[in-house]
Amino acid sequence: MSSKQHILNALKSAAMAPHAMPTIDVAPRIDDLVGQFEANLITVAGTLHREGGLVNLQTTVDEHIAQGMQVISMVEGISGNREVSATAHELRDIDYAVIPGDCGVAENGAIWVNTKNLGHRVTPFICENLLLVIEAKSIVANMHQATSLMTLAPGEFGTFIAGPSKTADIEQALVVGAHGACSLNVYLT
């Protein structure tokens, strides 16, 4: 007998009576979504740039490039100085990655990004610093709304990113910048 069959057979002697799936109907808080989003982004150590949109972002990117930084941009209208490389490993020296997010979540400051906007899947993690771009109107109230709107086609990868990478594994001291990006700046358009 295969192990799969063995496990499925064993499940036949489970003791609990069948339980119905509950209705998931949680009232969203829809007042000041951008304000909620910004407050939560701050708690997860990210920064929001409400004004200036892509123009502001391009200025920042240009400054980084002028300082000799390596910048890759996956956002239309923002130009960096690096192209998508042949292998993911070649992104190891990227200082800044500019990536579009599909939607923001007000209740926790997270932003959904999807494979198709990443070049390589590892881009938002391997870069030293991350610059995300979202449309103000894409911000939803909570995770229930976010999962109903997010897209994840078969074969794809996507991730909710809430702030820069962080750890508190050494004596509970919060350190920003573990393995992923050391900072996160979000630009609203």
Add this chain to the structure above:
Amino acid sequence: MSTSKSNVHAHKAEIFCKDESRVDWHSKALWTLREKRDRAAGSIPEWEQLRQIGSEMKLHTLTHLTEYLEEFEQNCIKNNIKVHWAKDGAEHNRIVHEILAKHHVKKVVKSKSMLTEECHMNPYLEERGIEVIDTDLGERIIQLAEMPPSHIVVPAIHMKKEEVGDLFHEKLGTNAGASDPLYLTRAARQHLREKFLSADAAMTGVNMAIADQGAVVVCTNEGNADMGANLPKLQLHSMGIDKVVPNLESAAVILRTLARNATGQPITTYSSFYRGPQDGGEMHVIIVDNGRTDMLKDKILAEALKCIRCGGCLNTCPVYRRSGGHSYNYTIPGPIGIAVGAQHDDTNSIAWACTLCGSCSYVCPTKVPLDKIIHHHRRLKAEAGKLPYGKSNYMPLVGKFMASETALNCSMGIARMALKILPGSLLKPFSGAWGKYRELPVAPNSSFEAWFKKNRG
């Protein structure tokens, strides 16, 4: 594991408790997490509603596991994910090794997975010439220190920063005497980046497996799972059968409670959904039973499988905080460790590492009735004739004694008298371990029964 005194929970806890200042420090560190959890839970008005939905959703899934596991497998296959089934830890390890051997893998980067700990996978692979690098910072620390984790979310919570500094000085060449968490974390970042970039394969645990998507969700704060899984072409994910959830809608409920209950964050930094391998890559999911279907045969124990491994019950547990994670004789310590581990505990002692205060059940985001389960374990141990250290001898006598009105009244009368006229130093030895950290009580003038007759009868 031997049943010698040195392995029972109380004795191991005694060793931990020798350094009183460390116990205070440990307890405080965990209580800080509990306080952060309370603030996070209190900040969303629908918290109790989410706990209720979470509980019912997990109950629903656990009582329809066959359908959801098969649906999950079929959708995974559609997404070009290879699915394996393992009855136990040994089979899990064998499957993992076969996949790695086929690809000539020499180095694996692993992100935190309590399941692979439960299966003792690392030593199995290392014996076969494969280097396994734990990449979560806490896990890496204890791996370098050659210790098991002492907490499921913060595995090195028992270590002080000076101890981590000494360890990193020896193993990673950091400056002698350095103990600044920022400096040490940056050193670990450099060290592990090299490992990520040179690994042949990546392994992760699974926070949720979404049946109707054929996708697995992995949550980390450090980004180690994603740095791992998205660099090499080969990625493996190990999951218990209890990790499956029906759909994205239900995954959202868990994502709302997991981090809030674990560390007080509104969500983990990265909540990643893998619905297939990267271009030219290979993705494997290993679905593991390892005793879970046995637990499902018992209505009360089955509810332990609602657990989403947030660690909230450890942080609030007064026994865990003061006895340390290494005193439990099981990979998973604390209340949930007792709930899922007591049946494997040869010392039969961990079911008693609990005051039945119920704090764990109160904070649980999926309403696992932990105190009820732990109490049930005691009953199961008693029924199996496996009561620990003498309880099986004296408890029946205590039972007979308490059942006899004459014997009880008579001896309580003597006890009240003794407490009044004899010196404490003479009586204290009779109170055993109970009296070690307590003063003897002040004797009341009469029995409650006599008092009741006189005043209320």
